[in-house]
Amino acid sequence: MDKFTTHTGVAAPLKRSNVDTDQIIPAVYLKRVTRNGFEDGLFSAWRSDPEFVLNKPEYASASVLVAGPDFGTGSSREHAVWALQNYGFKVVISSRFADIFRGNSGKAGLLAAQVDEKVVQKIWDHLDDHPGATVTVDLESRTVRAGEGPDAIEDSFDIDDYTRWRLLEGLDDIGITLGHADAIAAFEDQRPSWKPVTIH
Amino acid sequence: MGKTLAEKVWDEHVVRSAAGEPDLLFIDLHLIHEVTSPQAFDGLRLAGRSVRRPDLTLATEDHNVPTVDWDKPIADPVSATQVETLRKNAAEFGVRLHPLGDVEQGIVHVVGPQLGLTQPGMTIVCGDSHTSTHGAFGAIAFGIGTSEVEHVLATQTLPQAKPKTMAVTVNGSLPAGVTAKDLVLTLITHTGTGGGQGYIVEYRGQAIEELSMEGRMTVCNMSIEWGAKAGLIAPDQTTFDYIEGKPEAPKGADWDAAVAHWQTLVTDADATFDKEIVLDASTMTPFVTWGTNPGQGAPLGGVVPTPSDFEDEQDRIAAEKALEYMGLEAGTPLREVKVDTVFVGSCTNGRIEDLRLAADIIKGHKVAEGTRLLVVPGSVRVRMQAMEEGLDQVFIEAGAEWRGAGCSMCLGMNPDQLAPQERSASTSNRNFEGRQGKGGRTHLVSIPVAAATAVRGTLSSPADLEA
Numbered sequence: 001m002d003k004f005t006t007h008t009g010v011a012a013p014l015k016r017s018n019v020d021t022d023q024i025i026p027a028v029y030l031k032r033v034t035r036n037g038f039e040d041g042l043f044s045a046w047r048s049d050p051e052f053v054l055n056k057p058e059y060a061s062a063s064v065l066v067a068g069p070d071f072g073t074g075s076s077r078e079h080a081v082w083a084l085q086n087y088g089f090k091v092v093i094s095s096r097f098a099d100i101f102r103g104n105s106g107k108a109g110l111l112a113a114q115v116d117e118k119v120v121q122k123i124w125d126h127l128d129d130h131p132g133a134t135v136t137v138d139l140e141s142r143t144v145r146a147g148e149g150p151d152a153i154e155d156s157f158d159i160d161d162y163t164r165w166r167l168l169e170g171l172d173d174i175g176i177t178l179g180h181a182d183a184i185a186a187f188e189d190q191r192p193s194w195k196p197v198t199i200h
Numbered sequence: 201m202g203k204t205l206a207e208k209v210w211d212e213h214v215v216r217s218a219a220g221e222p223d224l225l226f227i228d229l230h231l232i233h234e235v236t237s238p239q240a241f242d243g244l245r246l247a248g249r250s251v252r253r254p255d256l257t258l259a260t261e262d263h264n265v266p267t268v269d270w271d272k273p274i275a276d277p278v279s280a281t282q283v284e285t286l287r288k289n290a291a292e293f294g295v296r297l298h299p300l301g302d303v304e305q306g307i308v309h310v311v312g313p314q315l316g317l318t319q320p321g322m323t324i325v326c327g328d329s330h331t332s333t334h335g336a337f338g339a340i341a342f343g344i345g346t347s348e349v350e351h352v353l354a355t356q357t358l359p360q361a362k363p364k365t366m367a368v369t370v371n372g373s374l375p376a377g378v379t380a381k382d383l384v385l386t387l388i389t390h391t392g393t394g395g396g397q398g399y400i401v402e403y404r405g406q407a408i409e410e411l412s413m414e415g416r417m418t419v420c421n422m423s424i425e426w427g428a429k430a431g432l433i434a435p436d437q438t439t440f441d442y443i444e445g446k447p448e449a450p451k452g453a454d455w456d457a458a459v460a461h462w463q464t465l466v467t468d469a470d471a472t473f474d475k476e477i478v479l480d481a482s483t484m485t486p487f488v489t490w491g492t493n494p495g496q497g498a499p500l501g502g503v504v505p506t507p508s509d510f511e512d513e514q515d516r517i518a519a520e521k522a523l524e525y526m527g528l529e530a531g532t533p534l535r536e537v538k539v540d541t542v543f544v545g546s547c548t549n550g551r552i553e554d555l556r557l558a559a560d561i562i563k564g565h566k567v568a569e570g571t572r573l574l575v576v577p578g579s580v581r582v583r584m585q586a587m588e589e590g591l592d593q594v595f596i597e598a599g600a601e602w603r604g605a606g607c608s609m610c611l612g613m614n615p616d617q618l619a620p621q622e623r624s625a626s627t628s629n630r631n632f633e634g635r636q637g638k639g640g641r642t643h644l645v646s647i648p649v650a651a652a653t654a655v656r657g658t659l660s661s662p663a664d665l666e667a
Binding site for chain 2: 016017018020022023026027028030031032033034035045068069070073074075076077078079081096098099100103104107108160161162173174176177178180181183184187188191192193194195196197198199
């Protein structure tokens with residue numbers, strides 16, 4: 001996984017709550033056996049509408065998505081994270097993420113930055129006034145920044161310490177866990193014998 | 201101080217705990233299907249890793265599989281490749297697989313319990329959010345993404361931050377004709393889709409204790425629909441009776457040792473929860489959704505709500521968008537909403553008890569003109585059991601389509617999909633936009649409402665059939 005420290009990019013406002021993973025990528029697009037190529041399914045139902053935010057030229061190069069609360073609810077499909085990444089997104093900002101989506105983001109290297117609902121509204125207002133404006137997301141200082149001068153937005157975002165550290169270092173979870181192989185083996189040795197197995 | 205059930209099960213599975221890091225949890229059972237596993241196996245291959253515990257891993261094919269002509273090659277080449285990839289991976293890594301055509305094939309969350317692999321006090325994961333179903337047995341069970349699937353394959357563990365605990369206490373008894381599905385839909389409308397976020401939830405109280413294992417699975421299944429990490433129910437005699445004699449259940453002295461341990465899996469009297477919700481089952485009625493998330497529901501006897509009645513601005517906007525998508529007018533009695541397709545099945549309501557209840561209501565009636573009824577058993581075993589009891593004939597004589605086992609129209613990944621603007625009454629778990637097919641409109645309902653709706657062609661309860 002690549003290290004993530006800070007990112008500045010065009011921010012696209014997605015003014016909806018409860019953007020579930022079936023909206024992010026419908027099930028019919030989940031049939032690939034690779035981790036790439038899912039950008040065609042991203043928000044596929046909405047992208048058929050010419051007025052949809054990602055179809056507007058000023059957001060053509062968007063890499064930061066600013067969405068309403070309860071982003072990523074529903075299915076556990078990590079394809080939702082891959083679809084956002086394959087399309088070019090590095091960061092999603094929302095006031096609340098579904099647990100599994102947030103977990104998947106941390107594993108795959110997409111930054112899920114949780115901010116206060118008022119911050120989402122401030123960024124949306126800023127983007128209404130300045131379509132195509134950029135937003136900076138700084139993982140080291142846990143801040144989001146947008147705009148300049150007296151109207152500049154600077155606020156903090158939440159991310160758990162462990163995920164932040166892994167993203168900053170670009171670490172592979174499995175490698176970390178395999179470093180504790182002895183502890184796993186010791187645990188296995190004391191499991192009750194009546195616990196079920198699938199192969200006898 | 202005492203511990204909650206969830207804390208007991210969690211603590212029994214901690215391999216390693218360190219300050220500032222998530223706990224490393226041992227996983228007792230890892231369930232796998234064709235959609236969320238190919239990239240995980242690929243990752244293992246690239247890193248030269250093996251599956252640490254194939255004997256704690258079970259695979260089946262469910263999301264993609266056709267429910268007609270399942271003895272022929274899968275028509276969609278992309279689906280066929282995904283299923284074929286699972287077969288190759290299972291063979292290469294030594295994982296037990298129940299493929300299409302096998303007598304143990306079916307929806308992964310129906311297969312685990314019916315094999316007796318799902319037992320109290322376990323940790324169970326699967327690359328599917330409805331893994332919460334297994335919590336009905338007093339297990340901590342939750343859905344994971346593909347990176348985590350790879351992690352479990354390689355290490356049989358998962359790093360997990362310990363969630364908070366919540367009690368949902370449902371007092372009183374459910375009235376006749378009101379089911380576990382109505383209970384959980386009522387709860388989700390009460391909490392919203394994010395209400396359970398960050399919590400492992402224990403469902404308890406008289407109404408929960410009175411549920412069958414099938415009903416408990418229905419409740420736990422939908423834990424994820426209100427955002428909970430997992431949902432579980434303390435094991436009791438109902439649980440033990442369900443497990444005893446299942447193919448992979450403990451036997452002899454092992455059974456006695458297991459039950460002795462399972463009986464300790466209750467929340468201690470002096471344990472505290474971080475949060476508690478209390479509901480009264482005796483006032484619950486048949487409950488259906490009108491919108492595009494499972495928290496947008498109302499009693500069947502009510503009307504389509506008016507968006508301006510919602511105090512919260514986000515709720516108001518969401519309701520407006522939902523009514524537009526669903527093609528519904530505010531104020532319309534829900535009983536007047538005409539339905540094109542009724543879907544009976546899924547990991548929420550595709551077990552034998554569900555099919556028995558549906559058949560019992562449909563018997564002697566015909567499916568309404570202009571309405572189709574799809575009955576999709578949750579597994580091949582459920583299908584065979586239903587046929588042994590003659591339920592298939594009840595459905596067929598009523599004019600229903602009697603299908604093979606799988607996820608089917610719950611998520612429309614196989615050919616079982618809604619057409620644009622087609623309206624369904626579905627016993628499944630999600631009414632998201634396009635979930636059952638692009639442009640499709642879904643109302644989540646219980647088994648009795650589904651059966652009565654199939655007969656009348658509009659959202660209905662069995663009481664309407666007597667009128």
